[in-house]
């Protein structure tokens with residue numbers, strides 16, 4: 012093995028992979044078997060090889076950064092004048108095993124530029140995973156990117172060796188995709204997603220009848236959308252995410268703030284700040300949809316197309332729906348409790364348990380750990396004192412922001428007007 016050349020390839024192909032944030036490995040339960048290498052179960056790892064701190068303990072690389080496509084937002088696009096490299100299948104296998112043995116990594120996140128054709132690329136990605144599983148007896152986590160346009164047969168095979176599969180939609184709307192990635196067709200993303208979803212169902216139901224049926228993609232599938240490359244509103248992005256969750260049973264949708272990599276009039280100029288706060292607000296909204304029972308249309312709609320940057324989406328929703336408050340903490344149902352700003356799902360559980368034994372007052376609620384600064388404007392409890400109910404939404408927002416210790420406080424426009 013030419014170590015210098017491998018090192019050079021690793022530098023190029025790990026750097027090119029850093030733009031993909033969809034590398035969480037939670038959800039997989041592949042246990043170590045046959046005294047093999049690694050055990051992806053229960054680690055909840057979400058790390059990578061990159062230097063930007065997003066992930067650190069998966070080997071996160073591209074098989075190659077050669078690509079026949081020219082997506083404007085991508086550093087790997089064919090028209091970009093960069094150093095190109097390609098690993099062989101055996102090189103990726105050897106690197107994974109060597110890094111694993113040295114405890115550098117717990118798994119592999121493997122993506123690729125599209126060389127030759129989607130099927131040729133997908134087939135090579137599968138060969139890596141297959142070799143690791145069958146020849147090296149590797150039971151660590153493997154996340155394979157699905158190549159848009161790959162055939163159903165290959166997608167079906169990929170899930171037999173990978174824990175998670177993901178095909179990145181990248182641009183949330185068809186119009187944006189057409190503008191920035193004219194070589195790609197929306198259906199090239201949809202078809203692999205459909206194929207994976209179908210296989211997950213088939214293998215699951217077969218496993219119920221025949222125990223020896225292999226597990227197919229136990230950590231399911233995910234996708235990623237770039238935020239801020241095109242003019243999509245937060246509503247467009249979250250409606251798209253909602254579609255993928257509902258239609259294809261995605262385990263996760265990831266939101267990745269666009270890092271300007273191209274001098275292109277269709278894109279934000281190089282040097283434009285990465286929209287990290289927007290990314291964070293989208294993740295919070297995603298959380299509300301998946302765990303708090305919100306419908307996306309309650310949070311984003313025709314009259315509210317973008318998320319507030321200075322306050323979180325739950326507080327924003329509550330301030331726009333003051334007619335639904337205050338709620339009685341001793342009587343409200345679980346879903347309504349979860350809608351109170353400052354009360355998370357853990358606290359909801361604690362409130363429901365505690366109120367079986369006594370009526371809860373402010374002291375009890377403080378002891379449970381709810382954020383009083385936020386919640387006190389939206390609840391009543393078994394106490395005489397309560398916050399004045401004649402406050403407007405903007406007054407409540409100002410009061411909360413003044414007393415907030417949140418790291419995002421600085422985002423609040425300091426025109427605090429208590430009498431607004």
Ligand code: SF4
Pocket residue numbers: 078079080081082085086087088089123124125192
């Ligand atoms: S197909 Fe993928 S790797 Fe190739 S230019 Fe487009 S986004 Fe980049």
